[in-house]
Amino acid sequence: RRIVHYDTIDSTNTVAKKIAAEGAEEGAVVIAEEQTGGRGRLGRQWVSPKGAGIWMSLVLRPSIEPAEAAKITQIAAAAVTLAIRRVTGCEAGIKWPNDIILHKKKVCGILTEMGAELNSVSYIVVGIGINANVDVALFPEEVKRIATSIKDCVGNNISRKEIVLHILKEFEDLYLDFIYTKSIKKSVEICKAYSVTLGNTVKIINRDQTIIAEAVDLTEEGELIIRNQEGQMEKIISGEVSVRG
Ligand code: BTN
Incomplete structure (x- = not known):
């Protein structure tokens, strides 16, 4: 598969959308050590310090309608949660629809964007931002209250490569299941099992x-x-x- 790695880039989602529009194949991955213009949902900024996080975007080409794009977010949330749990043992949870939580604080956000023509999707970009080895002591006070890192849960630096490999594997599994069955039931089961939203x-x-x-x-x-x-x-x-x- 095509993997594009940058030292510094504005946003991996922006690059992924550009290469997708230019014809990049399904499964292409854009990953960066640092983002200078990381984007979050609702037009928010996503702070992406150098070398500490996992800032990556996947290019997908499912045959779906634009209204179904949110399903891809659920698949990604399930895949990231499983990967963090399996690699670190930390009890990651999912705050519907797109935040991964550790000890009640956000450790990962997902930003799904699409390119569509009329009523069909030409590509989907799923951006995943994980505070992996980010030092929480460096967060501003207002961020400290709401955000955390995997390092803060584990106690020391973790292998970003191992997390990325697990995410890609879990994602591929769940995504192919969606493509073959046309249902995200399998991902939704995981999202339910690890939900921190349900019941609250x-x-x-x-x-x-x-x-x-x-x-x-x-x-x-x-x-x-x-x-x-x-x-x-x-x-x-x-x-x-x-x-x-
Ligand atoms: C959110 O919770 O608001 C979503 C955050 C998504 C951040 C990731 S980091 C990789 C990719 N590139 C971006 O500019 N944003 C996403």
Whole structure:
């Protein structure tokens, strides 16, 4: 497979989208030691210090509709969680839809972007950012409260290469299962098993409203089922909302 490695780059997602638009094959990986313009969801910045993290993006070409892109995020969340658990023994959890959590703090974020024509996806880029060996003491106070690193859980530096290899292996497994069965059931089972969201009260922030609700379950398609304060069940589709614990 094609692997492009950079010492410094603005954003691996931006590079991956560019090579995908130019025809890069499915499975291409862009990885960088440092990002100067790392991007998070909702237009946020993603701090990506040199040599300490895993900043990488995968190019995919599934035959899906644009509305299904969020399924790829669920597959990636399941793969990263399994990889962190298997390599480090740390009890990684998933905060729906795209954050991986260690000890209640964010250790990894996923940013799925796509190129689409009319009603078909021409490529998907799934960007994965993991605070692997980042020294939490260097985080600003406000970041310390919400973010952590694998190093902080393990107590010493871990092999980023081993984590990356495990992520690619777990991802390939779950992604191929999705391609063959057209269902992300297998990934959703993992997302449910390690969810830190289900069973808890969540605040769902939409553009025009905020809902306080209980996170009840995930559908087979990876959408969140909530019970609102009137006791009614609702289905929440990722990508349209911000969910807080
Ligand atoms: C989030 O939680 O808001 C998503 C963060 C995604 C960060 C990764 S790092 C690799 C890839 N390149 C980027 O610019 N962003 C993603």
